[in-house]
Amino acid sequence: MNTSLLAAVAASPIPAGPSLLGPDRLIGMSGALLLVLALVVMLAWIAKRLGAVRNVLGRSIKIREVLAIGARERILLVDCEGQRLLIASSPAGIVRLHAFDSTSAAEDLETPPLATASSVFASILRPQVGTAHAVTPDARAKEADRQ
DSSP states (O other): OHHHHHHHHHHSOOOOOOOTTSHHHHHHHHHHHHHHHHHHHHHHHHHHHHTTTTTSSOOSEEEEEEEEOSSSOEEEEEEETTEEEEEEEETTEEEEEEEOOHHHHHSOOOOOOHHHHHHHHHHHHHHHHOTTSOOSHHHHHHHHHHO
16 A cells, blocks of 8 residues: 555656746845845944944953044043053044053043043143143133233
């Protein structure tokens, strides 16, 4: 009985279906592949724009704070291999304004209040920039005294 069943199955014709490598199948597979690749590129771009890719590899340089002081000028507080640096960036170049001691870079301090942070930044920037460009209340008072 088993042999007759096998013989019947072997003798029956196999219905013809669409070819696996036919032009319609290749176009469909190519379209699906392009769609998946476009989705991967789009998700990578979104992740980069949102900053999800930052510091994934455990890099040794970390940007702690960024302060925009102009259209293309910025002041950056950077940790690099145990040292905390205050850096000014502009189209003219990059300048190190101050290097903090290693103990302040090792410990993550809380952000100081705005008035304290403002006075610290002003005291560091004053020698670098000069009093003519300073915008602190102390500099304004000194300018008024001079006149």
